[in-house]
Amino acid sequence: MLTGNASAATIADPSTLVVETVGPVLTIGLNRPKKRNALNDGLMAALKDCFTDLPDEIRAVVIHGVGDHFSAGLDLSELRERDATEGLVHSQTWHRVFDRIQYCRVPVIAALKGAVIGGGLELACAAHIRVAEPAAYYALPEGSRGIFVGGGGSVRLPRLIGVARMADMMLTGRVYSAEEGVAHGFSQYLTESGSAYDKALEIGNRVAQNAPLTNFAVLQALPMIAEANPQTGLLMESLMATVAQSDQEAKNRIRAFLDHKTAKVKPT
Numbered sequence: 485m486l487t488g489n490a491s492a493a494t495i496a497d498p499s500t501l502v503v504e505t506v507g508p509v510l511t512i513g514l515n516r517p518k519k520r521n522a523l524n525d526g527l528m529a530a531l532k533d534c535f536t537d538l539p540d541e542i543r544a545v546v547i548h549g550v551g552d553h554f555s556a557g558l559d560l561s562e563l564r565e566r567d568a569t570e571g572l573v574h575s576q577t578w579h580r581v582f583d584r585i586q587y588c589r590v591p592v593i594a595a596l597k598g599a600v601i602g603g604g605l606e607l608a609c610a611a612h613i614r615v616a617e618p619a620a621y622y623a624l625p626e627g628s629r630g631i632f633v634g635g636g637g638s639v640r641l642p643r644l645i646g647v648a649r650m651a652d653m654m655l656t657g658r659v660y661s662a663e664e665g666v667a668h669g670f671s672q673y674l675t676e677s678g679s680a681y682d683k684a685l686e687i688g689n690r691v692a693q694n695a696p697l698t699n700f701a702v703l704q705a706l707p708m709i710a711e712a713n714p715q716t717g718l719l720m721e722s723l724m725a726t727v728a729q730s731d732q733e734a735k736n737r738i739r740a741f742l743d744h745k746t747a748k749v750k751p752t
């Protein structure tokens with residue numbers, strides 16, 4: 485990790501986010517609607533702070549955009565000329581912020597509407613569940629701006645939609661629709677117009693009811709298991725399953741089902 489003069493610490497700008505606690509869910513609104521929630525340094529630093537020392541009572545996080553858009557990506561007005569070292573530091577700063585989201589101890593749900601562009605798309609990729617409104621659209625215009633993705637997009641997005649589709653997005657800058665996002669495995673839910681936030685909150689409340697250890701296993705172990713060779717993956721799965729089922733929380737929950745004190749699994 486590069487440090488030094490090029491990494492001059494950025495001051496968080498709290499006005500760039502609207503943060504609220506709704507029961508067990510922390511909601512974080514990207515709050516630069518006049519700039520289409522473009523991600524500037526102050527916002528990125530504030531976002532990082534949100535994911536530092538998340539209060540114990542928080543069991544899920546929803547990230548959304550204030551106004552009509554999720555995010556127009558990197559604030560291009562801050563894209564000054566950087567030497568190679570400064571460029572690396574900038575990109576790695578973004579990586580650290582988005583890593584905090586991806587490796588958060590609780591599920592993070594992105595509520596998507598309007599523009600989900602460039603760094604905004606990279607931010608959405610770091611979440612664990614993506615909920616989109618029909619008018620949400622996705623693009624990587626970096627090519628036409630003469631730059632390359634710098635917020636972990638080339639690692640996370642191909643794992644969701646495949647390398648060929650990612651290359652198409654990067655080369656052509658083509659705008660993908662919300663429907664395509666679902667079809668290609670980027671988002672998991674398509675909501676009615678105007679309801680991505682509500683749906684994300686509903687999902688947040690739902691996942692907040694899970695045993696914390698189960699959520700931890702899904703967020704921390706599953707991605708590693710899925711990418712491990714089958715033998716290693718199966719061993720990791722067995723170890724995780726053993727740890728989870730030996731937890732008192734699991735014992736209580738299974739007892740509650742057998743005693744008819746908890747909900748059955750029914751189609752909604």
Ligand SMILES: COc1cc(/C=C/C(=O)SCCNC(=O)CCNC(=O)[C@H](O)C(C)(C)COP(=O)(O)OP(=O)(O)OC[C@H]2O[C@@H](n3cnc4c(N)ncnc43)[C@H](O)[C@@H]2OP(=O)(O)O)ccc1O
Nearest residue numbers: 519522556557558559560561574575599602603631634635
């Ligand atoms: C290289 O190292 C990196 C890179 C990165 C990540 C890179 C990226 O994210 S590249 C992608 C950058 N984003 C764009 O190219 C999108 C630009 N915006 C638009 O196309 C449109 O604004 C829109 C999002 C489609 C919305 O259109 P509309 O509703 O018509 O609104 P406008 O009138 O166009 O905009 C209103 C207002 O907002 C300003 N604005 C919009 N987007 C941005 C932006 N991305 N940056 C700065 N400002 C933006 C726009 O200029 C208007 O301002 P006014 O002052 O004129 O009102 C990551 C890490 C690395 O290390």
